[in-house]
Amino acid sequence: MSFLEIANLQKFYGPNHVVRDFDLTVEKGEFISFLGPSGCGKTTTLRMVAGFETPSDGIIRIDGQDVVNLKPNQRNIGMVFQSYALFPNMTVAQNVGFGLRVAGLPKREADARVNEMLTLIGLPDLGGRFPFQLSGGQQQRVALARALAVKPQVLLLDEPLSALDAKIRVSLREEIRRIQRDLGITTIYVTHDQEEALSMSDRIVVMNAGVAEQVGDPFEIYNKPTTRFVAGFVGTLNTFDVVLDDPARGLVSLDGQVIELRRKVDRPKGTSLSLAVRPEVISLGGGEKDDSVLKGRVTEVSFLGSVVRIRLAIGANVIMLDTFNRLHDHPPKVGETREISFPTDGILI
Amino acid sequence: MKPTRLWSWIALAFGILYFALPLLGTLEFSLKMRRGVYSLDAYWAVLRDERFQATFSYSVIMALFTIVLGVLLVVPTAYWVQLRYRNLRPYIEFITLLPLVIPPIVVVFGYIRLYNTSSILPLTGSAMGTNILLMFGYATLSLPYMYRAVDTGLRAIDVATLTEAAESLGAGWLTIMTRVILPNVLVAVLSGAFLTFAIVIGEFVMAALLNRPAFGPYLQLIGANRAYEPAALAVIAFAITWACMGLIQLVIRFQKHTKAAR
Numbered sequence: 234m235s236f237l238e239i240a241n242l243q244k245f246y247g248p249n250h251v252v253r254d255f256d257l258t259v260e261k262g263e264f265i266s267f268l269g270p271s272g273c274g275k276t277t278t279l280r281m282v283a284g285f286e287t288p289s290d291g292i293i294r295i296d297g298q299d300v301v302n303l304k305p306n307q308r309n310i311g312m313v314f315q316s317y318a319l320f321p322n323m324t325v326a327q328n329v330g331f332g333l334r335v336a337g338l339p340k341r342e343a344d345a346r347v348n349e350m351l352t353l354i355g356l357p358d359l360g361g362r363f364p365f366q367l368s369g370g371q372q373q374r375v376a377l378a379r380a381l382a383v384k385p386q387v388l389l390l391d392e393p394l395s396a397l398d399a400k401i402r403v404s405l406r407e408e409i410r411r412i413q414r415d416l417g418i419t420t421i422y423v424t425h426d427q428e429e430a431l432s433m434s435d436r437i438v439v440m441n442a443g444v445a446e447q448v449g450d451p452f453e454i455y456n457k458p459t460t461r462f463v464a465g466f467v468g469t470l471n472t473f474d475v476v477l478d479d480p481a482r483g484l485v486s487l488d489g490q491v492i493e494l495r496r497k498v499d500r501p502k503g504t505s506l507s508l509a510v511r512p513e514v515i516s517l518g519g520g521e522k523d524d525s526v527l528k529g530r531v532t533e534v535s536f537l538g539s540v541v542r543i544r545l546a547i548g549a550n551v552i553m554l555d556t557f558n559r560l561h562d563h564p565p566k567v568g569e570t571r572e573i574s575f576p577t578d579g580i581l582i
Numbered sequence: 583m584k585p586t587r588l589w590s591w592i593a594l595a596f597g598i599l600y601f602a603l604p605l606l607g608t609l610e611f612s613l614k615m616r617r618g619v620y621s622l623d624a625y626w627a628v629l630r631d632e633r634f635q636a637t638f639s640y641s642v643i644m645a646l647f648t649i650v651l652g653v654l655l656v657v658p659t660a661y662w663v664q665l666r667y668r669n670l671r672p673y674i675e676f677i678t679l680l681p682l683v684i685p686p687i688v689v690v691f692g693y694i695r696l697y698n699t700s701s702i703l704p705l706t707g708s709a710m711g712t713n714i715l716l717m718f719g720y721a722t723l724s725l726p727y728m729y730r731a732v733d734t735g736l737r738a739i740d741v742a743t744l745t746e747a748a749e750s751l752g753a754g755w756l757t758i759m760t761r762v763i764l765p766n767v768l769v770a771v772l773s774g775a776f777l778t779f780a781i782v783i784g785e786f787v788m789a790a791l792l793n794r795p796a797f798g799p800y801l802q803l804i805g806a807n808r809a810y811e812p813a814a815l816a817v818i819a820f821a822i823t824w825a826c827m828g829l830i831q832l833v834i835r836f837q838k839h840t841k842a843a844r
Contacts, residue, residue, distance in 0.1 A: 283746075283750060284749075285746055285749075304749070305746070305749040305750055306749045306750070306751075306752045306753055306754060309752075310750055311750065312746065312747065312750035314743050314746070314747060316740060316743055318740065318743040318744055318746070318747035319747075320744065320747070320748075320762055320766070321739065321766055322762075322765040322766050331748070331751050331753075331761075332751030332752055332753075335751055335752045335753045335757060336752055376747075379747075379751065380750070380751075383751060383752065
């Protein structure tokens with residue numbers, strides 16, 4: 234039996250069906266991310282697990298116990314909020330020890346646990362400070378320590394890094410993952426940042442319009458998206474329309490240029506198909522022997538530091554590719570006609 | 583000096599004169615009890631008066647009970663409106679504004695009619711009952727100020743998230759209210775409390791019509807029969823009000839966790 238089970242979860246707000254037919258099983262110690270655009274239902278699902286929202290229907294079980302009818306303070310769940318939610322009237326140590334005091338832990342044990350938590354988050358000397366005396370990153374670490382202090386069964390994090398600047402975000406996400414691994418705590422992490430989800434998670438649930446579109450590990454989600462939404466939402470994707478010339482051999486044409494799919498396509502000849510290729514799969518130049526090669530006119534070159542992003546026009550289609558910035562390899566100039574290539578197995582239909 | 587600045591200074595000077603001159607006049611008059619010299623005779627006469635001590639003590643005690651009632655009534659109400667029933671906010675605000683538009687004399691006549699000795703709840707039949715009735719009346723009068731002060735304080739913090747954070751840590755409603763919400767709106771509650779105190783100390787109509795020995799009717803009585811003492815009492819009343827305001831500022835200053843906001 235899985236540690237956390239969510240089955241047929243539904244949530245209605247009036248006529249709006251915001252979470253539908255949501256099923257998920259999470260193993261003990263697993264790190265799961267809910268990834269999706271704003272309003273897709275990921276936070277609502279998390280809040281139903283926390284007990285802040287009541288499901289319209291469905292089951293939520295933690296360690297075999299149905300928790301749907303339990304109040305949030307009876308679920309033994311740790312929650313970290315986007316806005317930190319530290320109690321402004323309490324010091325860092327008092328914040329971290331709040332749950333322990335509520336649970337009636339003796340002062341000596343509570344103090345020891347608070348110190349342990351502050352050491353875990355790397356702020357052992359800041360126990361006497363008030364939240365307003367800390368940076369955003371420090372406040373979020375304290376919020377994490379406070380949530381972990383009570384030894385929750387499940388840790389829930391609702392976009393905890395959204396309010397922080399880019400550098401702190403990267404370092405803190407690594408720290409969250411380290412702490413999660415060290416403690417082996419089952420974690421659900423809500424984010425709309427795909428990089429965060431891809432880099433931290435054991436598995437990702439990609440959500441759209443209240444539905445879990447795909448559940449899988451980061452590699453699977455990125456490289457083998459099962460729906461058009463997942464393919465478009467996770468990572469950057471070039472999509473272009475081609476005409477099927479030879480269904481048996483998998484030959485399609487894009488503005489008169491032939492692409493070999495090397496697989497049989499069960500569609501009639503002349504059908505319009507949508508192909509998708511990730512920018513990093515495409516190379517500038519002829520490429521390997523079996524690669525598909527296309528020719529196009531360079532319309533834009535964006536220098537992004539370590540990466541150079543190039544846009545090419547092939548008829549009415551614009552294809553974007555990313556190449557590494559190399560010291561002796563100058564990027565093409567706008568207006569030039571250049572060849573691009575990509576392996577056939579990098580094409581998503 | 584730019585013309586616009588000049589006008590600003592003129593407006594400010596006019597405002598100060600408008601408010602300060604009557605006060606200065608009252609203060610100066612209160613010091614003139616002894617012919618030809620300034621003295622504190624009027625103040626001593628007032629402070630030595632047993633009726634002053636009795637009525638002032640009565641009003642202070644009534645003010646304290648009114649504050650407790652107001653806090654118990656307003657803080658949970660404003661908290662729930664902020665947390666769960668935001669759609670009720672316009673109605674609650676309307677209700678809390680009613681004491682400003684309904685004259686106290688109407689309220690107190692309503693009380694007398696509803697709670698007289700021949701009613702189901704004959705509160706006016708005993709001194710204690712009438713005191714309780716007067717306390718409710720005072721709480722009604724101070725409702726607009728108390729509610730606004732507390733509501734402003736609650737809006738300044740993220741009530742919903744703090745509540746959820748506390749809940750997720752195992753806290754129940756009483757713990758959340760007493761250890762999370764109340765300490766974070768303490769300054770607002772104290773503001774409301776001091777405003778309530780000032781209202782109760784100077785209130786006349788309700789106390790007079792309910793025939794209670796409060797400070798307001800005593801002020802009126804002295805004003806009708808004496809010359810200098812009413813001026814001294816007015817200055818004392820102002821001093822009390824200003825002391826209340828000063829206390830609010832002191833509390834804000836000594837609240838460690840609010841320093842960042844200033």
